[in-house]
Amino acid sequence: MVRFDKNKIKSLEKIYRLNLINSCTGYKSANLLGSIDSEGNTNLAIFSSITHLGSDPAMIGFVLRPRTVPRNTYNNIFNTKYFTVNHVKAEDIKDAHHTSAKYPKEISEFEKTKFEPEYLDGFKAPFVKNSKIKFGCKYLNEYNIKENNTILVVASIECLYVGKDFLEDDGWIRLDKAETVTINGLDGYAKTKLIDRFEYARPKK
């Protein structure tokens, strides 16, 4: 085993540390966040930090880096309050990753990639048309994580769309059947295969 203590991590070359610390926590979710500003400019950005926060009410969270740099997604969400979360399929990873390029806000990632915007049932923010699992969110609050000056954005799930082939009788969505990918570190994309599901765990006698 290679050991890194706190001082060694601190002294690593920046890119090496970014790769190491971003991959050591395990797999991350891969989602495209769709948003729109008050002038109608759309934005699409890959996020790996979308996290389940609760089921009732249905809530998610995600992490943003310091607001010192202009961030189109954050500004849109903060100003208009609505955004969408769209799963990424294996065949779409190259374009999904490209949404992390820094375009000025007048240029939409929907125009620079193969993804097409889709407006569903009056929801204000654009969904990704070919995404088979997607949901619309409303900004609720944000928490400043003072230890490193990041922001946890907290949002409610307002509407959810799931391809019926992946939705099982007990509400569980079989993600490998939907070809939803998962992220390894900053830039690695992996496909998956279900091994097993388990019963609710109870103590052994």
Add this chain to the structure above:
Amino acid sequence: MVRFDKNKIKSLEKIYRLNLINSCTGYKSANLLGSIDSEGNTNLAIFSSITHLGSDPAMIGFVLRPRTVPRNTYNNIFNTKYFTVNHVKAEDIKDAHHTSAKYPKEISEFEKTKFEPEYLDGFKAPFVKNSKIKFGCKYLNEYNIKENNTILVVASIECLYVGKDFLEDDGWIRLDKAETVTINGLDGYAKTKLIDRFEYARPKK
């Protein structure tokens, strides 16, 4: 597509809603949290909410449900400040899932599963011996998410161990080679296969 609006989600049967909302955000990390109380009782629990918060300083976060129910992991972390995070391999998913059973604090999940505790380099909390990627953390702070009364625990990475076969020259850990699994919903475990890694994305001309 099957559509669920906010009212429909609210009115779903509880288990159906838990399955649906826990799987709609995409894949989650699979980690065993090791901790110990001041009397030497060890605890091991599967978590799917460990999230990268930052690389410099190296920080992670995870979500806990309301503190109204006694939670051994939280109490240990809050009292002793130290815990470990250990990746789960495909062959270990059954035992990993079993750590979610509610045992009294005097009974260690290390005794009810095949996992063995291991103490490394003077770190106070137990690691999982056969885990090939693992790190030791120190509790820094917690944030009460008032929208649903959950807690975001924020911790620093104090030391990190990575099997050298999975650590690439640029610091990236190849998780599929380590057989690290990923979680689908509350109870599904999936194996993975890397599709590709990409360069830092730059705007197209």
